[in-house]
Amino acid sequence: MKTSVLLVDDREANLDVLEAMLQGLELETVRVASGAEALIAAAEREPAVVLLDVQMPGMDGFETAKGLRRIEGCAHVPVIFVTAAGLADERYGYELGAVDYLVKPVDIHALRSKIAVFVSLFEQRQQVVQQALELARASRLKSEFLANMSHELRTPLNAIIGFAQLMHSGKVGAVSESHHEYLGDILTSSRHLAQLINDVLDLARVESGKLEFRPESVDLAALIDETLEVLRVSASEKGLTVEVEIPKDLGQVQADPTRLKQILYNYLSNALKFTSRGGHVAVRVLPDGSESFRVEVKDDGIGIAADDQKRLFQEFQQLDAGAAKKYQGTGLGLALTRRIAEAQGGRVGVESATGQGSTFWAVLPRFAAPGDIGAGPSSRPGSNVRPILVVEDDPHDRALILRAVEGAGYSVMAAANARSAVALAQKNQFAAVMLDLLLPDASGWDVLDAIRATSGNANVPVVVVSGAKDGSIGRAYRIDDFLVKPVERTDLLSSLERVGIHPPSGQSILVVDDDEAMLRLMSATVSGIGCRPICAPNVEQGLESLAEDPPSAIILDLVMPGANGFDFLERLRSLPHGCDVPVIVWTSKDLSPDEQALLRSSASSVVRKEDDATGRLLEELAQVIDNPTRSACFEEPAGGQ
Amino acid sequence: MASERILVVDDCAANLKLARVLLQLEGYDVRTAADAEEALEVLDGFEPRLVLMDLQLPGIDGLTLTRRLKADERFRDVPILAVTAYAMKGDEEVARAAGCNGYVTKPVDALTLPGVIRALLDQPHS
Numbered sequence: 001m002k003t004s005v006l007l008v009d010d011r012e013a014n015l016d017v018l019e020a021m022l023q024g025l026e027l028e029t030v031r032v033a034s035g036a037e038a039l040i041a042a043a044e045r046e047p048a049v050v051l052l053d054v055q056m057p058g059m060d061g062f063e064t065a066k067g068l069r070r071i072e073g074c075a076h077v078p079v080i081f082v083t084a085a086g087l088a089d090e091r092y093g094y095e096l097g098a099v100d101y102l103v104k105p106v107d108i109h110a111l112r113s114k115i116a117v118f119v120s121l122f123e124q125r126q127q128v129v130q131q132a133l134e135l136a137r138a139s140r141l142k143s144e145f146l147a148n149m150s151h152e153l154r155t156p157l158n159a160i161i162g163f164a165q166l167m168h169s170g171k172v173g174a175v176s177e178s179h180h181e182y183l184g185d186i187l188t189s190s191r192h193l194a195q196l197i198n199d200v201l202d203l204a205r206v207e208s209g210k211l212e213f214r215p216e217s218v219d220l221a222a223l224i225d226e227t228l229e230v231l232r233v234s235a236s237e238k239g240l241t242v243e244v245e246i247p248k249d250l251g252q253v254q255a256d257p258t259r260l261k262q263i264l265y266n267y268l269s270n271a272l273k274f275t276s277r278g279g280h281v282a283v284r285v286l287p288d289g290s291e292s293f294r295v296e297v298k299d300d301g302i303g304i305a306a307d308d309q310k311r312l313f314q315e316f317q318q319l320d321a322g323a324a325k326k327y328q329g330t331g332l333g334l335a336l337t338r339r340i341a342e343a344q345g346g347r348v349g350v351e352s353a354t355g356q357g358s359t360f361w362a363v364l365p366r367f368a369a370p371g372d373i374g375a376g377p378s379s380r381p382g383s384n385v386r387p388i389l390v391v392e393d394d395p396h397d398r399a400l401i402l403r404a405v406e407g408a409g410y411s412v413m414a415a416a417n418a419r420s421a422v423a424l425a426q427k428n429q430f431a432a433v434m435l436d437l438l439l440p441d442a443s444g445w446d447v448l449d450a451i452r453a454t455s456g457n458a459n460v461p462v463v464v465v466s467g468a469k470d471g472s473i474g475r476a477y478r479i480d481d482f483l484v485k486p487v488e489r490t491d492l493l494s495s496l497e498r499v500g501i502h503p504p505s506g507q508s509i510l511v512v513d514d515d516e517a518m519l520r521l522m523s524a525t526v527s528g529i530g531c532r533p534i535c536a537p538n539v540e541q542g543l544e545s546l547a548e549d550p551p552s553a554i555i556l557d558l559v560m561p562g563a564n565g566f567d568f569l570e571r572l573r574s575l576p577h578g579c580d581v582p583v584i585v586w587t588s589k590d591l592s593p594d595e596q597a598l599l600r601s602s603a604s605s606v607v608r609k610e611d612d613a614t615g616r617l618l619e620e621l622a623q624v625i626d627n628p629t630r631s632a633c634f635e636e637p638a639g640g641q
Numbered sequence: 642m643a644s645e646r647i648l649v650v651d652d653c654a655a656n657l658k659l660a661r662v663l664l665q666l667e668g669y670d671v672r673t674a675a676d677a678e679e680a681l682e683v684l685d686g687f688e689p690r691l692v693l694m695d696l697q698l699p700g701i702d703g704l705t706l707t708r709r710l711k712a713d714e715r716f717r718d719v720p721i722l723a724v725t726a727y728a729m730k731g732d733e734e735v736a737r738a739a740g741c742n743g744y745v746t747k748p749v750d751a752l753t754l755p756g757v758i759r760a761l762l763d764q765p766h767s
Contacts, residue, residue: 151697154726158747159655162663165751171666194748 002028003119006047008038010056021108027119035059036517039067046073048122054083065096070524078118129422133442136449146204153197161190199332206339213256220246220285227264238277245284253293253366259340266333267297267360275301293366300357309350313338386431387411391421393439404489409503409532418442422450429456432501437466461499507552507625508532512542514560539563553624558587569602582624644670650680651695667755677701696725704739711740720761
């Protein structure tokens with residue numbers, strides 16, 4: 001599909017000229033004759049650049065540019081204003097995000113070269129998205145390979161260790177003393193190999209971001225004790241004393257117990273290895289500010305020279321081959337420790353000097369990583385709530401999911417293929433992702449990887465909604481829930497609740513406006529603050545919806561064909577509860593003093609479309625829905641009906 | 642009293658042999674099968690007290706076989722101990738959801754496995 005350029009001008013002749021000028025360039029032109037049509041065209045297909053006439057009847061170029069910013073995927077679309085000399089307020093245009101001005105009559109060479117630049121930039125960005133997908137795919141294949149390899153390696157190892165154990169234990173008949181010793185050597189080496197396989201697999205998982213962290217409240221004393229239990233025999237064999245110190249006032253600590261044990265185990269087994277007979281090892285936990293805590297393992301062993309300390313936490317960097325043989329490490333333990341800590345937002349280090357012992361430490365976040373970004377039930381409607389990304393190529397399924405999820409009050413963005421899903425994830429932070437696995441242009445798992453690789457969505461909860469349950473691959477991925485099609489509305493909503501994402505608020509906002517583009521703009525604006533939009537294109541439908549779906553507030557246009565906004569207000573205020581609903585009038589009409597007085601008594605506020613409409617509208621909305629008591633009929637003192 | 646019967650299902654010949662030797666040493670009457678089909682054939686004339694089940698089998702996998710056995714009146718109460726080389730979080734939940742009564746990971750500890758089996762056999766059935 002060729003890259004598209006959107007041409008917006010109310011005069012057919014001007015569109016013809018622009019189109020002719022662009023002939024021969026590798027692009028497709030999309031022509032529209034009004035701002036409203038431009039918004040619709042842009043929402044349907046993201047253009048590489050918009051050539052926008054400033055002077056148009058109805059919604060002018062500036063209004064259109066503002067509207068474009070609110071459309072999904074078009075927040076950053078470059079806009080070039082086309083204007084007659086001296087007519088436009090250039091600075092205002094640039095504030096709206098215009099990248100350039102072209103003065104009529106447009107110079108063909110300037111136009112062609114500018115458009116070519118934006119088309120090329122757009123295509124490069126598409127390529128980056130494509131590459132991100134391919135990279136994710138390669139990384140997935142590598143992880144699958146490692147998982148399979150680890151399985152394949154463990155299977156023969158099972159027999160090696162098992163038979164060696166049998167013979168070593170003497171259960172299948174007596175063995176000579178030297179046979180017993182050699183069987184012990186086989187056992188030690190094969191267990192070493194098993195540990196190495198586990199470490200390599202863990203390392204691969206951390207690297208691909210697939211290591212799971214399940215933070216929970218932990219009892220540190222018990223956790224340290226359990227870790228020590230495994231090492232107790234080797235400690236007592238060497239006559240080492242191990243001391244544990246946890247301050248009483250440490251406070252609440254949340255961590256993934258398995259991973260914390262892994263870190264502790266690596267540090268402790270090192271300390272036991274490198275401490276001579278009769279030595280002393282201490283485990284200490286310390287607070288590290290209010291956000292983190294610190295775990296230290298201190299030994300009085302051989303110590304580490306300053307030069308060597310840097311290499312300690314790198315993969316396969318044991319200090320010397322001799323030490324490796326003598327101490328039987330995998331060379332991965334500390335590297336893994338570092339990566340496990342860093343993956344949780346922590347850090348590690350060592351303080352040591354040759355002959356003076358070492359202190360290995362890890363600083364870890366005290367509370368769960370902010371993976372659960374789900375706005376809790378307590379979240380305020382006025383606050384900025386992240387949307388849910390729905391990735392589904394089947395239009396029927398997509399519509400179903402959108403209806404269910406939007407209907408419950410979530411704000412939603414949708415993508416029909418892998419490319420647009422990844423492009424959206426690069427620009428937005430999501431509360432959750434609902435993902436179909438069978439997409440036309442890439443595997444859902446690759447999309448998942450690519451989304452997780454974006455800066456804002458590393459820990460985003462993911463609900464897979466798929467036609468087939470593919471558990472074998474799914475196990476290697478961090479998904480939070482799995483729904484098998486066909487799904488129903490309640491399945492979708494309870495799944496979101498299960499992963500901890502609650503509807504931002506139950507509040508709905510009724511928007512009454514005859515301009516379709518404005519309805520879409522308002523709908524996006526209202527969803528953006530976590531409310532549910534109810535759109536009505538005329539007064540009658542607006543009034544009808546009041547009964548079946550009472551809104552928390554109303555955004556009302558005044559000038560509409562047939563019954564207008566004033567009629568709506570009059571009829572609304574005569575309804576039994578119509579007096580309580582705050583109404584924000586949103587208009588470009590010049591109000592007469594009489595009309596102003598009327599609105600003062602029957603509307604909460606008036607926002608002029610010429611102002612930075614959406615910004616002010618949002619402020620007003622936040623006020624009326626956060627503060628419902630203020631809403632009533634604007635009568636002071638209250639109660640005078 | 643006749644010795645208790647155990648069926649071992651594993652596609653790796655060495656592991657199958659290891660399990661057989663190990664369990665025979667404990668005094669069990671052991672039969673083996675290298676895949677699900679063979680297991681079903683063995684089960685035709687052999688009612689085990691317990692099945693030691695490798696989950697990764699060629700063809701019909703161990704989870705599917707487990708579900709099939711748990712759906713069969715004759716074997717519903719036979720405890721199934723899952724053995725797997727995958728050691729990922731969530732695998733155990735998956736195995737238990739399929740009906741496995743116990744779960745051990747490879748490499749299996751030959752010295753503790755008999756104890757795990759004994760405990761499953763001694764568990765009272767509900």
